[in-house]
Amino acid sequence: MSAKQRLTPHLARLESEAIGILREGACAFRRPVLLYSIGKDSSVLLHLALKAFYPGTPPFPLLHIDTTWKFREMISFRDATAKRHGLELLVHTNQEGLSRGINPITSGSGLHTQVMKTEALRQALDQYGFDAAFGGARRDEEKSRAKERVFSFRGPGHVWEPRLQRPELWSLFNTRIHPGESMRIFPLSNWTEYDVWDYIAAENIPVVPLYFAAPRPVVRRSGGWIMVDDERLPLEAGETPETRMVRFRTLGCYPLSGAIESMAATLPDIITEMRAARRSEREGRLIDHDGEASMERKKREGYF
Amino acid sequence: MAAKRDLLRFITCGSVDDGKSTLIGRLLHDCGLIFEDTYSNLRTDSQRHGTSGDALDFALLLDGLEAERQQGITIDVAYRFFATPQRSFIVADTPGHEQYTRNMATGASTASLAIILVDATKGLLPQSRRHSIICSLLGIRHIVLAINKMDLVGFDAARFGAIVAEYRHFAEALGFQDITAIPISARRGDNIASLSNNTPWYRGPYLLAHSEAVDVAADQADKPFRFPVQWVNRPNASFRGFAGIVASGRIAAGDAIMLAVTGAQSRVARIVTAAGDLAEAVAGQAVTLTLADEIDIARGDMLVAPSARPETADQFAADMLWMGQEALLPGRDYLLRIGHAWTTARVTSLRHRLDVTTREHKAARQLEMNDIGLCHLASLQPLSFDPYAENRATGAFILVDRFTHETVAAGMIRHGLRRATNIHRAAFSIDKTARSERYGQRPVLLWFTGLSGSGKSTIANLVEQALFAAGRPCYSLDGDNLRHGLCRDLGFTAADRVENIRRAGEVAKLFLDAGLIVLASFISPFRAERQMLRELIGAEDFLEIHVDASLETCMARDPKGLYAKAKAGLIPNFTGISSPYEAPENPNIHLKTGDFTAEACAEQVLQALRVKGIAC
Numbered sequence: 001m002s003a004k005q006r007l008t009p010h011l012a013r014l015e016s017e018a019i020g021i022l023r024e025g026a027c028a029f030r031r032p033v034l035l036y037s038i039g040k041d042s043s044v045l046l047h048l049a050l051k052a053f054y055p056g057t058p059p060f061p062l063l064h065i066d067t068t069w070k071f072r073e074m075i076s077f078r079d080a081t082a083k084r085h086g087l088e089l090l091v092h093t094n095q096e097g098l099s100r101g102i103n104p105i106t107s108g109s110g111l112h113t114q115v116m117k118t119e120a121l122r123q124a125l126d127q128y129g130f131d132a133a134f135g136g137a138r139r140d141e142e143k144s145r146a147k148e149r150v151f152s153f154r155g156p157g158h159v160w161e162p163r164l165q166r167p168e169l170w171s172l173f174n175t176r177i178h179p180g181e182s183m184r185i186f187p188l189s190n191w192t193e194y195d196v197w198d199y200i201a202a203e204n205i206p207v208v209p210l211y212f213a214a215p216r217p218v219v220r221r222s223g224g225w226i227m228v229d230d231e232r233l234p235l236e237a238g239e240t241p242e243t244r245m246v247r248f249r250t251l252g253c254y255p256l257s258g259a260i261e262s263m264a265a266t267l268p269d270i271i272t273e274m275r276a277a278r279r280s281e282r283e284g285r286l287i288d289h290d291g292e293a294s295m296e297r298k299k300r301e302g303y304f
Numbered sequence: 305m306a307a308k309r310d311l312l313r314f315i316t317c318g319s320v321d322d323g324k325s326t327l328i329g330r331l332l333h334d335c336g337l338i339f340e341d342t343y344s345n346l347r348t349d350s351q352r353h354g355t356s357g358d359a360l361d362f363a364l365l366l367d368g369l370e371a372e373r374q375q376g377i378t379i380d381v382a383y384r385f386f387a388t389p390q391r392s393f394i395v396a397d398t399p400g401h402e403q404y405t406r407n408m409a410t411g412a413s414t415a416s417l418a419i420i421l422v423d424a425t426k427g428l429l430p431q432s433r434r435h436s437i438i439c440s441l442l443g444i445r446h447i448v449l450a451i452n453k454m455d456l457v458g459f460d461a462a463r464f465g466a467i468v469a470e471y472r473h474f475a476e477a478l479g480f481q482d483i484t485a486i487p488i489s490a491r492r493g494d495n496i497a498s499l500s501n502n503t504p505w506y507r508g509p510y511l512l513a514h515s516e517a518v519d520v521a522a523d524q525a526d527k528p529f530r531f532p533v534q535w536v537n538r539p540n541a542s543f544r545g546f547a548g549i550v551a552s553g554r555i556a557a558g559d560a561i562m563l564a565v566t567g568a569q570s571r572v573a574r575i576v577t578a579a580g581d582l583a584e585a586v587a588g589q590a591v592t593l594t595l596a597d598e599i600d601i602a603r604g605d606m607l608v609a610p611s612a613r614p615e616t617a618d619q620f621a622a623d624m625l626w627m628g629q630e631a632l633l634p635g636r637d638y639l640l641r642i643g644h645a646w647t648t649a650r651v652t653s654l655r656h657r658l659d660v661t662t663r664e665h666k667a668a669r670q671l672e673m674n675d676i677g678l679c680h681l682a683s684l685q686p687l688s689f690d691p692y693a694e695n696r697a698t699g700a701f702i703l704v705d706r707f708t709h710e711t712v713a714a715g716m717i718r719h720g721l722r723r724a725t726n727i728h729r730a731a732f733s734i735d736k737t738a739r740s741e742r743y744g745q746r747p748v749l750l751w752f753t754g755l756s757g758s759g760k761s762t763i764a765n766l767v768e769q770a771l772f773a774a775g776r777p778c779y780s781l782d783g784d785n786l787r788h789g790l791c792r793d794l795g796f797t798a799a800d801r802v803e804n805i806r807r808a809g810e811v812a813k814l815f816l817d818a819g820l821i822v823l824a825s826f827i828s829p830f831r832a833e834r835q836m837l838r839e840l841i842g843a844e845d846f847l848e849i850h851v852d853a854s855l856e857t858c859m860a861r862d863p864k865g866l867y868a869k870a871k872a873g874l875i876p877n878f879t880g881i882s883s884p885y886e887a888p889e890n891p892n893i894h895l896k897t898g899d900f901t902a903e904a905c906a907e908q909v910l911q912a913l914r915v916k917g918i919a920c
Contacts, residue, residue: 009310010392016590020549023535023590027603027644052547052590054578056539139383146382165380166711167406167627169413172641172702176709190394192385 011199015048018187020171021150022052022134025185026059028175029132032185033125036062036089038074039251040207041136041188043081044196047205048187049134050085061088063124063133067116068093069104069253071229077208090128094120104255105234112253122158125182132183140192151175152184160184197274201267210248211270213262217241224258249274312515315396315411317439318421319431323452327421327490328384328397331512334497335386380404381411390516405438405674406627409714412439413700416520417446419511420471424457424487427467433474434660440478441623441676441716443696446520447475449485450511454503455492461505477663484518486511524587528612529553529561530690530698532643533605537592545576545592546601548644551697553609555593556584562610563601564688569610570597587697604645606688606698614698617720618686619652624679626671628705628712633670634679635802637836638712642687642701648839649683649703670799680721692716707831739819743777746918747816749841750909752825753834753888754851755880756866757858759897759905760825763851766906768823778821781808783828796877798830805833809840816845821918829879831886849909850891853898855880 007015025032034049036042049058064078082089094102097115104112125133139146149165151173166174177183188196200207218225219239226233228241233255235241246259247270264273316324382397396411398404412418418439422432439447449471457463468485475483486495487503488511494500495510509517534548555561555572562569575582576592585591593607601607608614626632632651640649655678657668671677692699693716703713740747750767752760764780771778783804787794791807794800805828815822828834838846858880859867870878877883888894893912895905 013311013588016549016588019590020534023547024644027535051578053537053539054592055543055545055576056537140385143382146384147380162380167410167714168711169410169702169714170696170700171414172643172700174641174702174704174709174711176639176704178709190383190385192387194387 007202008198011195011202014191014195015051015199017171017190018045018048019052021173021185021187022049022058024173024175025132025134025151025183025187026053028173029183031128031130032060032132032134033063033090033128033130034058034060034134035121035136036064036078037136037251038064038070038078038208039136040196040200040211041138043205043207044191044199045134045136045188046081046085047203057085058087060134061090063090063092063128063130065117065120065124066091066093067104067112067120067253068098069112069116069232069255071208071210071227071251071254071257073210074208074251077206081206090124092120092124092127094123103232104253105232109256112256125158130182131177132185134185134187136188137186138188138191138193138196148186148189150186150189152186153177154182154184156180158182194271194274197267197271201271208251210251213245213247213265213269215243216246216259218244218246218259221258225261227254227257227259229254311392311394312417312518312520313394313396313415314417314419314515315398315408315415315439315444316419316421317398317408317412317435318452319423319426319429322421322423322426322429322432323490324421325397327419327450327452327488327496328395330490330493330496331395332384332386334493334512335388381407388512388516393515405434406625406714408435409438409442409625409627412442412444413714415444417448417515417518418444419448419450421450421452421490422467422471424451424453424460424463424467428470428474430661432471436471436475436478437658437660437663438625438676440480441625443692443716445479445481446518447480447483448511448514449483450490451485451487452490454487454494455489459487459494459500459502461503464506482518484508484514486514524552524695524697525554527552527587527695528614528690529555529559529607529609530614530695531555531561531593531607532645532698533601533603533607534644535603536601543594544598545574545594546607547590547592549590550585550587551643552587552695554584554586557581560610561593561595561607562613563599564606564608564614565616565686567613568599570595570599572596604643606643606645608688614688614690615720616686616688617722618684619680619682619721620687620689621655621678621680621718621721622701622715623658623692623718624651624671624677624703624716625714626673626675626677626712627714628673628710630705630712631670631672631798632675632677632679632713633799633802635799635806636830636832637706637839639704639706640681640683640687640701640715641704642689643698645685645687647683647685647687648706649681651679652682653680655679669797678718679715681715689717689720691719693718706835736817736819739817743819745776745819745821746845747819748821748845748847748913748918749812749816749837750821750823750847750849751828751834751837752823752849752851753828753891754897755853755855755858755885756827756878757861757863758851758853759895759902760827760851762902763895763897763905763909764823764825766902767909770906770910771821776821777819778823779815781812781815781822781824781826783808783826786811796875796883798877798883801829802833805830805837809837812837813841816841827879827885829883829885831888834888847892847912848888849893849895850888851895851897851905852887853896857898 094116102112102115137145149168153166217228219241225246247262248259264270318324384395386393398408398411451464451467464487487506488495494502497512499510530551531548532551533546537545537547557572557575559572573594573596575585634651634654637648637650640647654668656665657675657677659666690698699717701715702711705712752764754760761782768778768780791804794804812822812824869875870881879885897905
């Protein structure tokens with residue numbers, strides 16, 4: 001542990017709550033896993049998991065669903081992180097989707113997400129027999145997330161039924177499931193985007209450099225900046241990559257992640273910029289705009 | 305003081321259309337927390353689903369589920385987050401409709417303040433009272449009475465005063481610490497983030513100012529030390545720590561602690577966290593304690609201050625809010641979670657149902673979804689707890705259905721019951737083993753379950769004759785016969801059926817103890833009760849026999865003419881006609897009486913007993 005600032009009472013409370021949830025998931029389930037998506041929320045989640053089981057190590061592996069379209073910097077950060085902490089890292093790609101040639105550019109974001117993320121996740125959970133999966137989702141991200149439980153029950157086939165959610169009183173979580181059923185667990189449910197960055201700053205948690213502004217090769221698309229991370233991004237007629245000072249508020253598949261123009265190159269800069277922001281973080285995610293209730297539909301099908 | 309005022313969790317409640325979601329949307333808007341892209345979505349949504357004409361409908365920010373947006377109502381609890389320089393807020397926006405009361409209680413369980421919204425044009429409604437009573441029951445002590453839609457009554461001070469007076473009178477008995485009444489218009493923003501010019505007669509604070517200032521200083525830290533052990537951390541042979549969150553009070557290295565259930569004592573050696581050892585930990589902190597002595601402690605145990613022990617009992621009285629689709633059945637076993645302990649518990653008696661509009665106590669035999677009642681419960685293992693009114697963290701429990709795993713109840717313990725404490729089992733020298741050896745047989749319970757007319761009693765009678773002829777001490781218990789005596793007071797409602805089976809099980813257990821083979825013929829339609837029997841008797845000695853004939857076959861046989869009566873509507877709650885039969889999933893013996901004679905089925909039972917080395 002590096003020297004850290006004292007947490008505010010608010011962050012300390014969120015931290016303790018999340019640690020309690022992580023321990024609960026580890027105790028109550030036969031084979032839990034931590035969904036590690038490499039973003040800032042996953043970084044916080046992993047940091048909390050390391051704290052929760054100290055002086056032991058987290059009694060579960062990390063799982064990354066790799067669509068093969070993540071930023072290269074994300075993949076190197078992922079591998080370095082797992083190695084640094086000596087944690088088991090499982091990487092799963094939907095091979096069947098890959099051989100069908102599903103990709104975020106010509107297949108469309110909807111189909112790509114369905115096959116390479118949602119289906120891939122279900123495949124991995126089934127293949128390893130995980131009965132509980134921790135995720136870094138927050139209730140402040142999106143409207144249907146605001147209604148999701150901390151311990152969110154999934155029926156056979158990983159289906160989420162929003163109208164049949166178990167009431168969740170106090171912190172007395174109902175962790176009971178039958179074989180074939182599973183639980184998604186969200187220790188960061190009550191955190192906001194502000195809290196995540198404040199905590200990263202206070203605890204000095206490493207994050208992917210893509211969150212910080214730097215000159216990057218980008219093209220302008222649907223009002224956002226798309227980074228040309230490798231040669232697979234087809235350029236449209238008259239489109240030439242230009243170098244801009246940009247950064248990302250959320251990270252996913254690079255052709256679907258819009259950057260914002262920014263000069264914020266340090267954590268304090270990012271926090272200052274965010275407090276002045278007038279646009280939500282998910283705006284940069286093209287997959288959320290597919291339909292008014294698109295997140296709820298994806299989640300019902302098993303998306304995280 | 306600043307350190308204490310870190311976070312306020314509150315809940316908004318009131319009747320449908322009182323404007324709960326609109327109020328929260330307004331608070332988020334006035335705190336500058338609605339982003340531009342959210343605005344543009346809201347504009348589209350307002351035109352499609354909105355109820356505010358051309359104006360923005362803030363409620364659509366919160367009603368996130370498709371069904372909610374289509375019906376224009378809130379179904380589930382939504383949590384929203386906002387902050388001002390003075391405080392962070394988590395608000396639970398909860399449904400107003402009566403059928404979603406359980407979701408309102410969910411929001412209330414973690415809140416310390418409630419905003420009760422009342423529509424100024426309608427005045428207090430039954431839901432306003434209902435929600436206030438639920439808030440009180442769930443331990444909320446701070447109330448904001450927000451009289452909304454004041455613009456529609458011309459900001460009339462007299463109208464405001466009349467509603468407030470009526471509410472204060474009603475709420476006198478609810479034990480709230482403070483009630484702050486504020487005239488507002490959520491849609492127009494009056495008295496939300498600033499004082500309104502439309503209410504010059506109002507001298508109090510605006511809503512946001514009050515929310516920032518109200519002192520709910522959770523005094524959890526000032527209560528006796530309670531530490532429910534969540535997890536035993538044993539990374540290697542030299543470290544054994546007890547991980548959990550301090551539920552109340554504080555603890556310092558060197559302090560004496562006690563294991564609540566057994567009274568075993570030790571001292572805290574270290575308070576371990578990843579950021580280094582602490583000298584002291586207080587309520588809300590996640591820590592790992594190591595102790596000076598090796599005492600046997602497991603997940604679910606509670607460490608407490610020896611000077612202030614909680615109650616420990618296996619029978620207790622509790623207020624329960626029923627949330628299950630199926631009604632609460634006294635006598636049925638449910639899973640109970642308190643702290644990190646799971647056990648099995650049943651309601652031994654339902655003292656009364658609370659009329660949540662009038663606060664009257666009504667007699668009841670069962671609780672339906674959204675009902676609240678005072679119950680006596682018995683648990684398999686003794687539990688350590690504090691009365692909920694004294695400590696929300698150690699006095700609350702949930703009940704979970706053993707088969708569907710649905711969360712069926714929220715419970716708030718009032719006190720332990722001493723009845724069981726002074727009744728100890730007498731130990732006799734002649735026990736089940738001695739009798740079993742004398743008779744040279746293994747006492748077992750043959751439990752025949754099936755529809756009326758399926759052939760239970762007929763087959764049991766044949767089996768008993770064969771056993772008796774072979775010199776086996778045995779006895780038949782029959783559902784109809786028991787109902788003439790021991791169970792004469794019971795009817796055929798689901799609740800009475802559960803109690804009927806419980807009594808039959810206890811009687812069977814006594815006969816087994818006497819060394820007999822017992823044959824019991826009961827419709828016993830519910831899986832849960834047959835599971836209860838299996839656990840009461842022990843799986844080794846319990847043989848579930850499904851006497852299986854189709855409903856059509858049983859109706860055609862109709863030996864007692866009951867099906868004809870039931871179909872004519874003369875017998876309510878008749879299994880197979882107007883009451884369900886849950887067939888066994890894995891019976892020990894499966895008899896298909898539609899296909900085989902009673903004699904063949906009896907032989908099948910005897911053969912199974914021979915295979916098990918039990919008889920004949």
